[in-house]
Amino acid sequence: MSVLDAIGDTPLIRLTRITAGLAAEVHLKAEFLNPGGSVKDRAALAMVQAAEAAGELRPGGVIVEGTSGNTGIGLAMIAAQRGYRAVVVVPDKSSVEKTNTLRAYGAEVVITTGGVTREDPRHVSQVAARLAEQTPGAWLAGQYDNPANPGAHQATTGPEIWRQTAGRVTHFVAGVGTGGTISGAGAYLRSAGPVTVIGADPESSVYGGGDGxxxxxxxxxxxxxxxxxxxxxxxSYHPAVAHRIERISDRESIEATRRLAREEGILAGASTGTAVAAALRVARELGPEHLVVVLAPDSGRAYLSKYFDDGWLRRAGFPAPTLPGPLVGDGEVVVPALLPASARAGELSAAAVALLVLPRGGRPAVDPSPGDVVGVVPAGAVAGVAADAPLAAIARPLPVVGAGEPISEALARTPGDAPWLGVLTDGRIRGVISRADVATAVRVQEVRGVGGVDTFGLTKDGTHVSDLDSVDRGAR
Known part of the structure; x- marks a missing residue:
């Protein structure tokens, strides 16, 4: 028996506290208890076995894969046990815990730029394909298009759920990433009985109709x-398997993730939070005769620096325990003009500041993600610039800070020469603030003999910041 024999047969755990008031039972399929820490162990093993059987992966060969982390971890674990070399390409947005885990298994980790077009040579899939082509004895796992991915779940995950619930399962909820888990397990459960399959998807993901x-x-x-x-x-994703998709916001996902840890004692990743939030939404519509199974893909141990870190939450604008102020969101936030990234200087209105935003659906996104903002252009920057000059040429980078972040921390971690800071609420830019105004607010708070500042603009006695220069000098 080897570590690979421990893959699968994960338990079902009934949720009891976060389901209070619900008539239907909700059970969680604990895939984080696989030896590599995620549901991807199943697909990784199935893909390797299929490649070995086909002669595509030979003794002493090299496993190459592009992944957000979990599939790579499963493949790295298998490579270590079977004597292969593993080369794993991950985007720079993957958690540090995942990249450290890959290296712990002996994998060679290549970190590339995330958030680029599929055609970009820096894209994860492009880098992985290039490395596989250039490396003697290499085999590219290709989880996104490998039939062994959904096949693993049709052969193991689905039957386990049916057996563990004695055929009582009526609803199956799983997130959609590569699509292998929901496609394989969902297809089996639909064939076994009248089971409704629901996909859980981030609100902006295109699977559920988001803007991408x-x-x-x-x-x-x-x-x-x-x-x-x-x-x-x-x-690997078979859209016809799911009866419907539930779209879940980042905030809902993160809140459900943290509730699982603190109310159920289950430390899982945020994709589990997405699926659980969807499962609770589904269960509210059901009676006591129904049983919902929700799949938990991975462990929260891989995200301790993110979703369980209060500082990370504040910096991204998500709810977190409040710190002493003043906070970024306490003061006046300017709503900027939103212009396409291709805008010209003549299109800049009289607004104090404009954001250049990558267009989606032919127009800039409302409340854009930081990843879609090309830069910021203060109105005064266009003086002397020709009307047909591209604004991107004079745009400045836009550092972002969380609405619940202390001003002192926000200033300490952003460039001192940045004229504007984007303010994040639930991970989206809802407005901007002038760095100079923020710095003034901190300075005024330090003034001795003045009652402190309750917003960026006013002290507690109603005096405006701009009137305090003489008080400031006298107090020091």
């Missing part, structure tokens, strides 16, 4: 860069 803009939950959904020539969906 960036989101904060890893290992789930489908991002599309606005400049992508053709949006290609994975062959």
């Amino acid at each position: 803009s960036p989101y904060y939950v890893e290992s789930i959904g489908h991002y599309v860069h606005p400049d992508t020539v053709e949006d290609v969906w994975p062959l």
Whole structure:
């Protein structure tokens, strides 16, 4: 028996506290208890076995894969046990815990730029394909299009759920990433009985009808860069298997993730939070005769620096325990003009500041993601610039800060020469603030003999910041 024999047969755990008031039972399929820490162990093993059987992967060979992390970890574990070399390409948005885990298994980790078009040579899939082609004895796993991915779940995950519930399962909820899990397990359950299959998807992912803009939950959904020539969906995803898709916001996903840890004692990743939020939504519509199974793809141990870190939450504008102020969101936030990235100087209105945003659906996104903002242009920057000059040429980068972040922390971690800071609420830019005004607010708070500042603009006695220069000098 080897570590690979421990893959699968994960338990079902009934949720009891976060389901309070619901009539239907909700059970969680604990895939984080696989030896590599995620549901991807199943697909990784099935893909390797199929490649070995086909002669595509030979003794002493090299396993190459592009991944957000979990599939690579499963492949690295298998490579270590079977004597292969593993080369894993991950985007720079993957958690540090995942890249450290890959290296712990002995994998060679290549970190590339995330958030680029599929055609970009830096894209994860392009880098992985190039490395596989250039490396003697290499085999590219290709989880997105490998039939062994959904096949693994049709052969193991689906039957386990049916057996563990004695055929009582009525609804199956799973996130959609490569699509292998929901396609394989969902197909089996639909064939076994009258089971409704529901996909859980980030709100902006295109699987559920979103605009494809960036989101904060890893290992789930489908991002599309606005400049992508053709949006290609994975062959591992069979959309007809799911009866419907539930779209879940980043905030809902993260809140459900943290509730699982603190109310159920289950430390899972945020893609589990997405699926659980969807499962609770489904269960509210059901009676006591129904049983919902929700799949938990991976462990929260891979995200301790993200979704369980209060500082990370504040910086991204998600709810977190409040710190002493003043906070970024306490003061006046300017709503900027939103212009396409291709805008010309003559299109800049009288607004104090404009953001250049990658267009989605032919127009800039409302409340854009930081990943879709090309830069910021203060109105005064266009003086002397020809009306037909591209604004992108004079745009400045836009550092972002969280609405609940202390001003002192926001200033300390952003460039001192940045004229404006984007303010994030739930990971989206809802407005901008002038760095100079923020710095003044901190300075005024330090003034001795003045009652402190309750917003960026006013002290507690109603005096405006601009009137305090003489008080400031006298107090020091």
